[in-house]
Amino acid sequence: MTWKRLFAISAGLILFATPASAGFRSAQLSVNGLSCPFCAFGIEKKLLDVPGVLDVEVFLDEGRVALTFQGDSEATVSDLEQAVRKAGFELSGLSLETDGEVQHPGQRDVRLVVHPGMTFRLGEETDGRDHAVSEAALQRMRQKTASDGQTWIVEGTVAERDAQEPRLLVHKIDPVSDAP
Amino acid sequence: MTIRVWLRNFNAIAIVSVAILSAGCSERTGPAPEFLAAWGESGKGPGEFRHPTGIAVGADGSVFVADTGNQRIQVFDREGRFLRSFGSRGTGPGQFLRPMDLDLDSQGRLYVAEHGGDRVQILTQEGTVIREIRGEGTPAGGFDSAAGVLVSPTHEIYVADFYNDRVVVFREDGSFDRIVGTPGRVLPGRLHYPTDLDWVDGHLVVADAYNNRIQLFDPEGKSVRRWGGLLGLGIPGSGPGSFRVATGVAVDSLGRIYVADFENHRIQVFTSQGELLSIFGSRGAGLGEFERPTDLDLGPDGRIFVVDFGNDRIQVFEALPDTLH
Numbered sequence: 001m002t003w004k005r006l007f008a009i010s011a012g013l014i015l016f017a018t019p020a021s022a023g024f025r026s027a028q029l030s031v032n033g034l035s036c037p038f039c040a041f042g043i044e045k046k047l048l049d050v051p052g053v054l055d056v057e058v059f060l061d062e063g064r065v066a067l068t069f070q071g072d073s074e075a076t077v078s079d080l081e082q083a084v085r086k087a088g089f090e091l092s093g094l095s096l097e098t099d100g101e102v103q104h105p106g107q108r109d110v111r112l113v114v115h116p117g118m119t120f121r122l123g124e125e126t127d128g129r130d131h132a133v134s135e136a137a138l139q140r141m142r143q144k145t146a147s148d149g150q151t152w153i154v155e156g157t158v159a160e161r162d163a164q165e166p167r168l169l170v171h172k173i174d175p176v177s178d179a180p
Numbered sequence: 181m182t183i184r185v186w187l188r189n190f191n192a193i194a195i196v197s198v199a200i201l202s203a204g205c206s207e208r209t210g211p212a213p214e215f216l217a218a219w220g221e222s223g224k225g226p227g228e229f230r231h232p233t234g235i236a237v238g239a240d241g242s243v244f245v246a247d248t249g250n251q252r253i254q255v256f257d258r259e260g261r262f263l264r265s266f267g268s269r270g271t272g273p274g275q276f277l278r279p280m281d282l283d284l285d286s287q288g289r290l291y292v293a294e295h296g297g298d299r300v301q302i303l304t305q306e307g308t309v310i311r312e313i314r315g316e317g318t319p320a321g322g323f324d325s326a327a328g329v330l331v332s333p334t335h336e337i338y339v340a341d342f343y344n345d346r347v348v349v350f351r352e353d354g355s356f357d358r359i360v361g362t363p364g365r366v367l368p369g370r371l372h373y374p375t376d377l378d379w380v381d382g383h384l385v386v387a388d389a390y391n392n393r394i395q396l397f398d399p400e401g402k403s404v405r406r407w408g409g410l411l412g413l414g415i416p417g418s419g420p421g422s423f424r425v426a427t428g429v430a431v432d433s434l435g436r437i438y439v440a441d442f443e444n445h446r447i448q449v450f451t452s453q454g455e456l457l458s459i460f461g462s463r464g465a466g467l468g469e470f471e472r473p474t475d476l477d478l479g480p481d482g483r484i485f486v487v488d489f490g491n492d493r494i495q496v497f498e499a500l501p502d503t504l505h
Contacts, residue, residue: 036442037248037474037489038295038375039373041295041325042343045295048296086343088390
């Protein structure tokens with residue numbers, strides 16, 4: 001892989017259709033109703049069953065689960081979502097740190113946070129170039145992506161959280177035929 | 181329809197509704213037991229807890245606590261003085277993956293149900309492993325999170341198999357015997373995430389946690405009694421006799437059934453017929469208050485030991501009067 005280095009992805013109320021990812025480093029999951037120890041430790045158990053998950057820490061009071069992965073992890077977002085569901089919950093938010101590719105077909109209301117100086121690409125059929133992330137380059141983003149034979153358009157703008165961490169806000173991920 | 185007819189129908193519906201709702205709880209409740217003591221705080225040191233969930237009190241008054249977050253068992257004397265602890269995170273003998281519940285048999289052997297480890301370990305009171313039960317021979321091949329464990333007076337071993345929505349019964353030698361309950365809601369005998377077990381009058385008492393009810397099963401595995409909210413159908417509630425996740429259950433020498441009403445932050449006490457006797461506790465961090473109690477047990481003198489999960493402590497209450505039954 002010649003592209004991208006780090007994605008931190010926050011997603012709210014996401015439908016993960018057939019996402020595929022690789023090379024996760026760490027993840028933070030938000031799960032509603034995580035007060036019961038039986039279910040909370042159930043989430044821990046189910047997530048430890050996901051291939052490549054090295055450690056799971058459950059923060060009951062915060063409704064948050066922190067994951068670390070093995071370096072060669074092939075875990076997918078779908079794997080994480082299914083593990084949470086098996087434990088009796090629904091994933092309400094996700095933040096990922098990854099060295100690998102991330103596809104999110106079918107997602108809506110996705111927000112990507114891209115760190116400065118990183119490169120990135122979404123999907124398989126982009127214009128073939130890596131995109132250096134800079135404030136100037138991301139003032140407006142429009143990028144074609146494809147996954148599972150479906151071409152997508154991702155739109156977003158950069159909102160600067162602080163000087164060290166400009167934030168890319170993706171407003172839409174739509175099939176290209178539906179895009180304006 | 182005239183207003184008068186409408187009002188008459190409304191009144192009739194209201195009367196019937198009140199009658200039905202009243203069937204789910206008793207109008208009579210006795211006194212709340214007096215708070216006696218509390219020990220523990222958040223931490224990893226001796227006598228400190230991180231998300232404790234289960235408790236068992238021995239015949240000599242020793243108190244065994246499943247200190248789940250710290251992956252260990254802690255032992256205290258009857259006054260709450262720390263005696264010892266054993267266990268660490270792992271899958272080996274004497275290690276634990278989320279020890280959730282405990283019980284002691286008539287010989288004083290300690291049974292520990294592991295939610296993450298999918299097994300029950302049987303240990304001496306000093307933590308030496310005697311053997312383990314992994315559920316071999318059961319349908320589905322084993323446990324999917326052993327949340328609760330009970331050794332019956334008949335020496336059978338009962339395991340609340342949380343994600344399989346069932347209770348698995350083993351003979352004294354650890355061999356599989358039978359299944360009690362089937363997955364589901366509302367109907368008699370259906371279980372949804374059972375978490376704790378006890379025994380009364382020859383019947384198995386199940387904390388049918390996420391059905392928000394208590395169920396009693398006869399020796400043949402038939403559900404013979406249920407309560408908790410409207411007709412024991414599993415509807416959560418905060419009124420007397422209702423539950424919001426009934427996670428822990430214990431039975432005293434008079435057959436009274438104590439229930440840890442997790443999300444209502446209280447303990448409720450019933451007769452073996454399901455008649456409400458007493459309610460105590462409310463949400464808070466003060467003495468006698470709870471933050472999501474998970475489990476409880478009775479001492480040999482009837483004192484009530486409660487796992488105050490969210491406050492990382494154990495609280496002790498005086499015994500209920502024998503006249504309350």
